Amino acid sequence: MLLRHTTDEVLERTSLTINPAKTCQPVGAMYAALGLHNCLPHSHGSQGCCSYHRSALTKHYKEPVMAATSSFTEGASVFGGQANLLQAITTIFTLYNPDVIAVHTTCLSETIGDDLVQIIAKAVAEGKVPEGKHVIHASTPSYQGSHVTGFSNMAKALVTYFADPEAAKSKQITLMPGWVEPSDMRELKNLAARLGVEVTLYPDTSDVLDTPHTGKHEFYPKGGATVEQIKASGGSLAAIGMGPSASQAALEALQSKCGVPGTLLELPIGLQATDRFIDTLRTLAGVEVPQSITDERGRLLDVISDMHQYLHGKRVAIFGDPDQLVSLVEFLNLLDMKPVYIVTGTPTPQFETRIQTALGGNVPEAKIKAGLQADMYLLHQWIKQESVDLLIGNTYGKYIARDEDIPFIRHGFPILDRVGHSYFPSVGYAGAMRLLEKILGAFMDRQDRDAPEERFELTM
Ligand code: SF4
Numbered sequence: 001m002l003l004r005h006t007t008d009e010v011l012e013r014t015s016l017t018i019n020p021a022k023t024c025q026p027v028g029a030m031y032a033a034l035g036l037h038n039c040l041p042h043s044h045g046s047q048g049c050c051s052y053h054r055s056a057l058t059k060h061y062k063e064p065v066m067a068a069t070s071s072f073t074e075g076a077s078v079f080g081g082q083a084n085l086l087q088a089i090t091t092i093f094t095l096y097n098p099d100v101i102a103v104h105t106t107c108l109s110e111t112i113g114d115d116l117v118q119i120i121a122k123a124v125a126e127g128k129v130p131e132g133k134h135v136i137h138a139s140t141p142s143y144q145g146s147h148v149t150g151f152s153n154m155a156k157a158l159v160t161y162f163a164d165p166e167a168a169k170s171k172q173i174t175l176m177p178g179w180v181e182p183s184d185m186r187e188l189k190n191l192a193a194r195l196g197v198e199v200t201l202y203p204d205t206s207d208v209l210d211t212p213h214t215g216k217h218e219f220y221p222k223g224g225a226t227v228e229q230i231k232a233s234g235g236s237l238a239a240i241g242m243g244p245s246a247s248q249a250a251l252e253a254l255q256s257k258c259g260v261p262g263t264l265l266e267l268p269i270g271l272q273a274t275d276r277f278i279d280t281l282r283t284l285a286g287v288e289v290p291q292s293i294t295d296e297r298g299r300l301l302d303v304i305s306d307m308h309q310y311l312h313g314k315r316v317a318i319f320g321d322p323d324q325l326v327s328l329v330e331f332l333n334l335l336d337m338k339p340v341y342i343v344t345g346t347p348t349p350q351f352e353t354r355i356q357t358a359l360g361g362n363v364p365e366a367k368i369k370a371g372l373q374a375d376m377y378l379l380h381q382w383i384k385q386e387s388v389d390l391l392i393g394n395t396y397g398k399y400i401a402r403d404e405d406i407p408f409i410r411h412g413f414p415i416l417d418r419v420g421h422s423y424f425p426s427v428g429y430a431g432a433m434r435l436l437e438k439i440l441g442a443f444m445d446r447q448d449r450d451a452p453e454e455r456f457e458l459t460m
Pocket of ligand 1: 024025026045048049052105106107108142143
């Protein structure tokens with residue numbers, strides 16, 4: 001009973017968050033920057049911030065995450081971090097030779113008011129940025145938003161710095177995947193390839209944070225979108241942004257800077273959201289959906305209908321990132337389950353409206369909350385008032401699951417105590433099949449555990 005002090009009485013809170021359902025902005029900015037080929041993320045703040053951001057990503061992806069820091073000490077904290085960043089830029093290009101340094105700010109440098117545009121311009125003017133190399137930045141004060149906001153800000157920075165309005169017009173479609181796993185980014189590219197649609201996807205962390213073991217250390221893995229690809233995306237036929245919280249800002253930036261028409265979708269997690277993604281790609285590119293994709297969809301539908309008796313009416317509590325939650329809730333609703341408690345720590349405009357749309361009026365009792373007080377403490381209190389059959393969320397949910405004896409499925413960020421999330425997709429029909437298998441497995445394991453001997457079934 002590690003959370004034994006949690007009570008079921010919910011008191012109004014306005015300035016206290018307990019066990020937040022989010023993490024800090026620079027973690028997301030660092031993750032997005034890793035989706036750029038030959039890029040070294042740089043944290044403009046203290047070493048402690050950078051260590052935390054790197055370790056959060058390393059523990060989730062089980063890969064060494066490289067990043068540099070401005071290493072603020074007392075002097076930089078008082079007088080500003082310009083000198084530190086200028087020195088860092090020289091050192092990084094000399095020692096580590098990236099194509100791009102992607103700087104994100106931290107609480108400290110934002111509070112001081114460091115002007116990154118001015119500092120980067122000074123570095124360029126003083127010849128500290130070699131020919132053909134780049135320093136970009138995103139503002140990521142962590143007292144606002146969350147890791148999702150940080151991802152969104154860095155994704156937008158990729159467009160602002162690199163997308164070229166003069167790029168040659170092409171038939172290529174730009175995909176902005178939002179914060180999903182490397183496996184998801186790989187699956188989105190696979191689906192596009194099977195449809196016969198040429199795409200550029202960025203940020204792209206596939207082959208960066210899921211690299212094969214070769215026995216040879218590559219400081220910059222082979223994956224990631226290149227600067228040239230992002231420049232060329234300015235001439236794309238169209239762009240698709242997936243998930244408003246993580247991708248809308250970059251999508252709108254590409255539209256306003258380069259005139260690329262953008263379509264904003266929810267993340268293609270679950271059957272219906274994947275249908276919309278496939279249909280949008282099909283329509284934009286003018287292609288036919290191949291039989292292999294139709295068959296994949298059909299197999300998913302078959303398992304859903306075969307296993308309906310295990311899913312119908314099951315109450316679910318779910319927490320995580322807003323874009324993921326909206327699509328997951330829509331999928332759970334399709335499965336005839338009841339997502340009754342839905343919480344995200346990321347402040348999200350229109351969150352309740354999006355969730356209600358995903359629920360289609362089927363779960364009028366659903367409690368939905370986003371923002372600072374939408375924390376895991378509140379979620380636990382709701383569960384204590386009336387329990388659920390399943391909890392879905394990141395690793396931190398295991399404490400609630402253990403105390404309340406609820407089946408638990410890990411999904412989202414961070415997952416610190418299991419593997420698989422970065423290798424098996426959640427997006428697309430294949431991803432939906434995997435989610436479904438995990439949900440069914442959790443229910444059947446529980447049924448086996450609790451069954452009296454005379455009801456312990458061999459065949460389920
Ligand atoms: S919340 Fe602020 S101070 Fe803490 S690690 Fe993140 S950026 Fe650094």
